[in-house]
Amino acid sequence: MEPKISAYYKVAETIKNRILSGVYMKGDKVPASNVLADEFNTSEITIRKAMDLLKNDGLIDRKAGIGTIVREIADKRISMGITSESYWDWFGGTDLPLSKSKIDLLSIDTVKCFGRVSSLRRKEENCMLYRVKRLCSYENEPMSLYINYISTETITKSELEKLSQERFLTVLLRQPGLNVTRLEQTVETTSADLDMAQYLKINFGDALFFIRNTYFDADDDTVAITFMYHRGDRYRYKGNIERPFPGFNNDRKAV
Numbered sequence: 118m119e120p121k122i123s124a125y126y127k128v129a130e131t132i133k134n135r136i137l138s139g140v141y142m143k144g145d146k147v148p149a150s151n152v153l154a155d156e157f158n159t160s161e162i163t164i165r166k167a168m169d170l171l172k173n174d175g176l177i178d179r180k181a182g183i184g185t186i187v188r189e190i191a192d193k194r195i196s197m198g199i200t201s202e203s204y205w206d207w208f209g210g211t212d213l214p215l216s217k218s219k220i221d222l223l224s225i226d227t228v229k230c231f232g233r234v235s236s237l238r239r240k241e242e243n244c245m246l247y248r249v250k251r252l253c254s255y256e257n258e259p260m261s262l263y264i265n266y267i268s269t270e271t272i273t274k275s276e277l278e279k280l281s282q283e284r285f286l287t288v289l290l291r292q293p294g295l296n297v298t299r300l301e302q303t304v305e306t307t308s309a310d311l312d313m314a315q316y317l318k319i320n321f322g323d324a325l326f327f328i329r330n331t332y333f334d335a336d337d338d339t340v341a342i343t344f345m346y347h348r349g350d351r352y353r354y355k356g357n358i359e360r361p362f363p364g365f366n367n368d369r370k371a372v
Contacts, residue, residue, distance in 0.1 A: 120350060122321060122322055124157075124159050124163050125163045125166035125167040125170070126167070126170070126323050127157075127310075127311060128157050128159065128163060128164060128167035129159075129166075129167035129168075129170040129171055130310045130311075130321075131310040131311040131312060132147065132153075132167065132171060132173075132176075133171060133174070133176060133310075134310040134312065134313070135312070136171075136176055136177075136187055136190065137232075137233060138192065138233070138264075138344075139228060139231035139233065139234070141187045141233070142187060142231050142232075143187055143188065143189045143231075143232070144185075144186065144187060144310075145186070145187045146184045146185065146186060146226055147168075147177060147184070147185040147186070147187065147269045148183065148267065150164040150165060150168075153167075154299075159313075175188060175190075175354075176188060176190065176336070177210060182260075187252045189232070190232055193257065195207060196207065217255055217256055217283065218253060218254065218255045218260075219253070219254045219255075219257075219279065220251050220252070220253055220254075220279065220280070220281055220282075221251065221252045221254065222249070222250075222251055222280055222281040222353050223250040223251060223252055224248075224250045224265075225247060225248070225249050225250075225274055225277050225278065225348070226247075226248055227245050227246065227247060227248070227269060228245070228246050228266075229243065229245060229246070230244035230245070230246055232242075233342075234246065234342045236331070236339040236342070237266060237267070237268055237339050237340075237342060241299075244268065244301050245268070245269045246266045246267060246268055246269065247265075247266070247267050247268075247269055247272065247274065247277055247330070248264060248265070248266055249261040249263075249264070249265040249266075249267075249277050249280060249285075250262065250263070250264050251264075251265075251280060251281070252316060255324070255351075258318075259316065259317045259318050259348075259349075260317075260347065260348055260351050260352075261317075261345060261346060261347045261348065261352075262313065262316045262317060262345070262368060263285070263343060263344070263345050263346075264343065264344040264345075264346075265277075265280070265285050265341065265342075265343050266342045266343070266344075267289075267340070267341040267342075271292065271295065271340060271341070272288075272289075272292055276288055276291075276292070280311070285341075285343060286300075286332070288341070289332065289341055294354060295334065295340060296334050296335050297332050297333070297334060297341075298333060298334060298335050299332075299333050300330055300331065300332055300333070301330070301331045301333065302328060302329065302330050302331075303328070303329045304326060304327070304328050304329075304354075305327050306324060306326060306327065306349070307324075307325050307326075307327045307346075308321075308323065308324060308325060309323045309325055313325065316346075317346070317348055319348060319350075323348070323349065323350065324349030324350070325346050325347060325348060325349050326345075326349060326352055326354075327344070327345070327346055327347075327349040328343075328344075328345040328347065329342065329343070329345075330342065330343040330345070
């Protein structure tokens with residue numbers, strides 16, 4: 118049973134995620150209240166309440182005669198470290214049987230470089246990125262949404278079209294002159310907005326694991342970024358810690 122959540126809160130959370138994911142960027146005008154009311158099948162009063170929440174969160178400004186403008190967002194979150202011997206060890210640790218899973222290539226489009234992937238910007242002022250969306254299903258049930266970002270100067274669209282059959286890193290490593298040397302990973306929890314709920318066939322507000330993979334070259338420049346949204350009711354993390362531990366005196370008692 119879907120939890121009872123106020124319509125204006127659903128709208129606010131969805132607009133917030135669109136801002137954070139670059140659908141609405143710094144300086145962009147958010148669609149007018151009547152346009153959003155039609156999109157979300159609700160009243161303009163509900164939209165105004167949602168805009169009040171976003172303004173209180175510092176995500177938007179309202180300017181008379183201009184409209185609602187997206188503000189620059191400062192990310193103040195604390196990072197967690199996750200280690201592994203290699204990407205392939207980490208990826209191979211999943212219990213998801215490849216024989217029963219399926220990757221659907223949903224879309225490939227171009228977007229301007231935005232806040233959460235700004236490290237992909239090079240010397241060019243108007244950095245353009247490919248954004249690739251893929252849906253992972255297991256036994257015909259949507260499990261994860263993958264969103265890959267990479268410069269249009271780094272790879273061709275025809276190469277990205279192979280992602281329905283190949284892993285992103287496999288395609289990345291095949292690119293001439295591109296030397297991927299390490300991957301940095303952060304993991305956090307989030308909840309599904311209306312967009313994500315539609316992709317993953319879940320309810321608004323359901324728990325998600327959000328994983329960000331950042332790929333670096335030998336010069337420690339960012340070459341690609343992947344956002345992965347995993348259903349919280351379908352995934353869990355596990356790991357093995359074996360003795361002896363580095364720097365651990367084996368004569369001591371473990372707590």
